Amino acid sequence: MKKLYILTLNLLCVAACYAQEHNMSANYVAPTDELVKTKLQNWQKLKFGLFMHWGTYSEWGVVESWSICPEDEGWTQRKGPYGADYNTYVKAYENLQTTFNPVKFDPDKWVKAAKDAGMKYVVFTTKHHDGFSMFDTKQTDYKITDPKTPFSSNPKANVTKEIFKAFSKENFMIGAYFSKPDWHSKNYWWPYFPPKDRNVNYDPAKHPDQWQKFKDFTYNQIGELMTDYGKVDILWMDGGWVRPKSTIDTTVDWQKAITFNQDIDMPRIAEMARKKQPGLIMVDRTVAGPYENYTTPEQQVPDKPLDHPWESCITMGNSWSYVPGDKYKSANEIVTLLIKIVSRGGNLLMNIGPGPDGDWDPVAYSRLQQIGSWIKVNGEGIYNSTSVAPYSEDNIYYTKADKGNTIYAFVTSAKDQVTLPASITLHLQDINKVKNVVLLGSGKKVKWKADKGTVNITIPAALQTGSGLTQAAVFKVQY
Incomplete structure (x- = not known):
């Protein structure tokens, strides 16, 4: 019963x-x-x-x-x-x-x-x-x-x-x-x-x-x-x-x-x-x-x-x-x-x-x-971060480190295994000069070009489907 x-x-x-x-x-x-x-x-x-x-x-x-x-x-x-x-x-x-x-x-x-x-x-x-x-x-x-x-x-x-x-x-x-x-x-x-x-x-x-x-x-x-x-x-x-x-x-x-x-x-x-x-x-x-x-x-x-x-x-x-x-x-x-x-x-x-x-x-x-x-x-x-404009665009979400000049761009995925496109464009407001861009967890370099707050990232073919990343990829942008 x-x-x-x-x-x-x-x-x-x-x-x-x-x-x-x-x-x-x-x-x-x-x-x-x-x-x-x-x-x-x-x-x-x-x-x-x-x-x-x-x-x-x-x-x-x-x-x-x-x-x-x-x-x-x-x-x-x-x-x-x-x-x-x-x-x-x-x-x-x-x-x-x-x-x-x-x-x-x-x-x-x-x-x-x-x-x-x-x-x-x-x-x-x-x-x-x-x-x-x-x-x-x-x-x-x-x-x-x-x-x-x-x-x-x-x-x-x-x-x-x-x-x-x-x-x-x-x-x-x-x-x-x-x-x-x-x-x-x-x-x-x-x-x-x-x-x-x-x-x-x-x-x-x-x-x-x-x-x-x-x-x-x-x-x-x-x-x-x-x-x-x-x-x-x-x-x-x-x-x-x-x-x-x-x-x-x-x-x-x-x-x-x-x-x-x-x-x-x-x-x-x-x-x-x-x-x-x-x-x-x-x-x-x-x-x-x-x-x-x-x-x-x-x-x-x-x-x-x-x-x-x-x-x-x-x-x-x-x-x-x-x-x-x-x-x-x-x-x-x-x-x-x-x-x-x-x-x-x-x-x-x-x-x-x-x-x-x-x-x-x-x-x-x-x-x-x-x-x-x-x-x-x-x-x-994630931790010790604050929100930063434009906050999100499509499937990309942004946070800013509480201290230092670092922004994180989270590229969310519809599946557990992350598949990345050949290129990604980030629009970061009030940033004139970018020092470095790193894909967390990959151990491999990505090519990038920045101009007046726009960051274009080129992703190697090997990383697009073979990064081994799950849930979401995170690009660390230092400026």
Whole structure:
């Protein structure tokens, strides 16, 4: 029966990641705290990070949290043996806590794969909208370390702490994903009323005591993460409908549905969090203002550079959470995404969903290995780079070294094996004299001629099809 349930829901998970795209907020407000500004600048140089959505929902192979949300959307549908009745479904969903036992959990294995792939920071879902805490919170028993959860007896039961510790050892920046809404909390979805949609199910203005309890619950959970889990660099907060009503953008469809003022007192949270973690980058997604230190276009790449720090969060497969048989992007697709994003001045946060056994799909490891092989040859054009006009032309994308006079031209390929044309023309603005042009990873010279910002590169026949390069070729132009 359980296997049938997984199969019937898989297609919904595939569709979900596209249906839940988040609009970026406008009117960016730059931070004023010098420590935050410095950390944000350092984060912008890292370019490539690992995202992980993981929770009890991985057992069923269903979309993370959303199937318990009483909205009639494609990604909230309930199928399988419990799907006919909402309350029965939610009870069965929450009962997953009693069977969740990811015995193959080994964060050191993840660190090695991510590091070899060239990733430099990690963001982990400490708690998604369903409220199940993947850390040892004292605020609720709906958590991985509660005795009701089989994995609680494992020495590594506090998975958030283990993940942060393992990645910190390899000098990754550490990010804590945290959902502001909590659909398990009796102070967010108050049992006195049935839940109506993703929002709080009562008017906080009418029941201020109830809302204050939820604010304190949120404050205390974030306080725990900032206190007991080592160095935390990024607090990545999701669930943008929990926001002051004055910040609602009525041009965005999903924000039009926010009925109540859900002000969670972000100034209070920020003051506490940054006292415990000086320089903490805060990402209050889609809520423009002093607590959205960078924006997060989801499953998309901006057409042009943005005037502020940003990161595209994109799934390696089709779903954010684990889905059996998920279709993963090819290494070529991922490298191309990374190049496009970096050419526009952003970072790529690539998501991999661990399975119910506590490990990734073998395909994910294979993709990371392939990406790492490419990064080892061409990473100098990725890290510590900035965008530079004309940014891109056809299948050529440009970056500029943060220091020195060097531009990198990435020639993307439709196939894993790179085939180069007989000649390539680069149009580089404001460059009068070129000193040298090198094809990274080839070990062979190419002929070039430069004139007032135009660089014509002639590629020998042997290099056109026999370079041995994969995913994308990179020309290093020094001027």
